[in-house]
Amino acid sequence: MASSLKNVIVVGGSFVGRTTAQEIARVIPTTHRVLLIEPHTHFHHLFTFPRFAIVPGHEHKAFIPYSGLFAAVPNPTAHSVVTARVVSVHENKTLTLDREWQGSRQISFEYLALATGTRLAEPAGMKDDDKASSVAYLQRHQADIKNAKSILIAGGGAVGVQMATDLAEYYPDKEITVVQSRPHLMPQFHKQFHEFVSKRFQDLGVKLVTGARLVVPPEGFPKSGPFDVQLTNGTSVSTDFVVLATGQTPNTGLIQSLPGGAELINPANGFIRIKPTLQVADDRYPEIFAVGDVADTGARKAARPGAGQAAVVARNIQALIEGRAADAETEKPGAAGIHITLGLVSPLILFWKYNIVFRNPDPAAGQTEPMIRERHDGSLDMNVEGMWDRMNVKPDEEAKYHL
Numbered sequence: 001m002a003s004s005l006k007n008v009i010v011v012g013g014s015f016v017g018r019t020t021a022q023e024i025a026r027v028i029p030t031t032h033r034v035l036l037i038e039p040h041t042h043f044h045h046l047f048t049f050p051r052f053a054i055v056p057g058h059e060h061k062a063f064i065p066y067s068g069l070f071a072a073v074p075n076p077t078a079h080s081v082v083t084a085r086v087v088s089v090h091e092n093k094t095l096t097l098d099r100e101w102q103g104s105r106q107i108s109f110e111y112l113a114l115a116t117g118t119r120l121a122e123p124a125g126m127k128d129d130d131k132a133s134s135v136a137y138l139q140r141h142q143a144d145i146k147n148a149k150s151i152l153i154a155g156g157g158a159v160g161v162q163m164a165t166d167l168a169e170y171y172p173d174k175e176i177t178v179v180q181s182r183p184h185l186m187p188q189f190h191k192q193f194h195e196f197v198s199k200r201f202q203d204l205g206v207k208l209v210t211g212a213r214l215v216v217p218p219e220g221f222p223k224s225g226p227f228d229v230q231l232t233n234g235t236s237v238s239t240d241f242v243v244l245a246t247g248q249t250p251n252t253g254l255i256q257s258l259p260g261g262a263e264l265i266n267p268a269n270g271f272i273r274i275k276p277t278l279q280v281a282d283d284r285y286p287e288i289f290a291v292g293d294v295a296d297t298g299a300r301k302a303a304r305p306g307a308g309q310a311a312v313v314a315r316n317i318q319a320l321i322e323g324r325a326a327d328a329e330t331e332k333p334g335a336a337g338i339h340i341t342l343g344l345v346s347p348l349i350l351f352w353k354y355n356i357v358f359r360n361p362d363p364a365a366g367q368t369e370p371m372i373r374e375r376h377d378g379s380l381d382m383n384v385e386g387m388w389d390r391m392n393v394k395p396d397e398e399a400k401y402h403l
Helices: 015-027 046-052 131-147 158-170 191-204 303-321 384-390 398-402
Strands: 006-011 032-037 042-044 063-065 080-082 086-090 094-101 104-108 111-114 118-120 150-154 175-180 207-210 227-230 236-239 241-244 248-250 288-290 337-341 353-359 371-378
Touching: 006 015, 006 104, 015 032, 015 111, 015 303, 046 131, 046 158, 063 131, 111 303, 150 158, 150 236, 158 175, 158 191, 158 337, 175 236, 191 207, 191 353, 288 303
Parallel strands: 006 032, 006 111, 032 080, 111 288, 150 175, 150 241, 175 207
Antiparallel strands: 042 063, 086 094, 094 104, 118 248, 227 236, 337 353, 353 371
8 A cells, every 4th residue: 555655765775875874864854754775685784794704603684674773763663674676767756766665666755865876896795685695605705615615715805814814813824915907905094004914914824916916717717726817917826715805886877867867976996976065966856866886986895884874864854844944064074994803813912803093194184104913802703793783683592593
């Protein structure tokens, strides 16, 4: 049965989309409802995937039911999570789903927030939508890793760095090689980050090749070796298993389904052009916003800046509903920072897990050196249970983490 409520739709239910849906639900009037549209049946805790692709026993905790998403907002039963994939967005303020929801594949909206993020290669992202298939994939990956004597990681970003250090400590007898296309690891950060992680690699015996890429055969890499992998610098590396950790591809297909939508894509980086209010940069579509990794905000693609953007979208949609102009703006991006694991065992405190907080210097604040803070307060499962709490799903026994 059709609802009399007006729809505010958020497309994409990862970290920023989830937060955006909750923030909007907290401020909109009872004449409106939030629909979060997401093809995954469960929330994907992406930050745990690199470790859970190696370390067994926790992979089922990485997929959290959406059932508690709106539990802590006003009028929680008005809002819904729609398990579907959006096929296209239309200029008459409707969108088309890949399956029926409440008897129709068409849903109208008054406001739309695109939080479609980016595509990541497995194991950093899952290709399957259901929990069982994704858990099974991680378990297969764990087995492949265990059976390999040598492992080649393509990519020196956060995923590649985390997996290399975890592998080197969890499987100290394996040969780990990281191939990075740039001269430095994670080049968006100050050179001291590269120096710090390179030293960590040396201490753990991780080999690092910079300035080269893997040549991926059309049929992909074998599942087991040994086999030779050709590099673009003319050399080759023998390995038993390849992990692709080669970065992000923006999910911008929906905005491009609109008239003039292709012009909203910044050709320099592939992200959606937006106004400071996070409305897309086309006056024909004042009701459409882009938020998080898919938006060309200039901020680092991470959950923390995305949470601030979610609050901006919520305030502006509230203003528009109330007949006011959208005037809340995103903060100018500050110095890039990251909290990243660098292995499983501290050499000083054997039962703690090692991680660092790194932040680039901020010249506007007179800073010339980065901030590096070493920590030994991690956990083997990366405190994944805390995310279940934030999703308002609180299992009272271990078996319920399999829900």
